[in-house]
Amino acid sequence: MKIRRERAEDRPEILALVEAAFPESGEAKLLRELFAAREYLPELSLVAEARGELLGHVITTRAWIGKSGSLGLGPIAVLPEHQNQGVGSALMRATIAAANTLGEPSIVLLGSTDYYPRFGFAPADSLGIISPDPSWGSHFMALALDSFVPGAHGHFAYSEPFTAHR
Template identity: 50%
Template sequence: MYIRRETSSDRDAVYSLLGAAFADQAAPGEPAYEIELTRQLFASDDYLPTLSLVAVAGEEIVGFVIGTRGWVGHVEAVGLGPLAVTPGNQRSGVGSALMHAVIGACDALDVPLIALLGSTEYYPRFGFVTSTDAGIESPEAEWGAHFQVRTLTAHRADQTGKFSYAAPFGIA
């Protein structure tokens, strides 16, 4: 398996992967929410192609993660997700490899912090903490500990405030 940047020719495989990975969360007979969200993120001015990665095994795309522009006040940051791995490759290190690659890429690009909404059991292993522990306010208070951030080398202690996602997330 290797990690590389996603390209427009990967889109159908990415949508298929998202559908399979999130099938259990979709309403019966409906496509996974993450498919349409990702379509909108790709079309957004806040899409960051350098932070849209796929994991490839053989000829198959088995994992995907996307980073889009976000903000803490006026400071540009990255909103991460969705992150998805094909069901047959989950718990095999694909998601971890994608996380390490995207965190390293963000750090190399001088991104001060990454924010995401996700598992409080999975993401802390990559250095994510509850956002309020880093002085970052969640876009939605009810997300609580599930809204997490990872500060990077370029982060300064005075970079605090409310996080805002890219417009396709529909959250100010």
């Protein structure tokens, strides 16, 4: 399996795998909007590929903490028949490495407290990042990257499509 940046011709297969991972939910619609948004970052839309098949995808888009740049991760999706085999973990680690290489200070996400802490994510408020929705509680998590400046805290804002979706 290799992790690589998405290519334009991958889009239909990516959207199909997101539909399969999130049946009857709005994640594929959200992803379509993120692909078209100004907050889209081509370096951070990654696929996991094996034998010519896409097994998973993750996208991370521009977000803000106050007036400073941050990143919002999601959706992440792995084909149901390939879940729990390390594909999601490989996509997460590749995203973190790429974001660090880009000099980004932080990644923020809304997700399971059983999954993301293994990659170093902690409740965002522990880094001084204020949630757009207090009801998200500890599911709103953040990872400080190498360029994170302690004290650079404030209100988190997702990209426009995310805000509309949530």
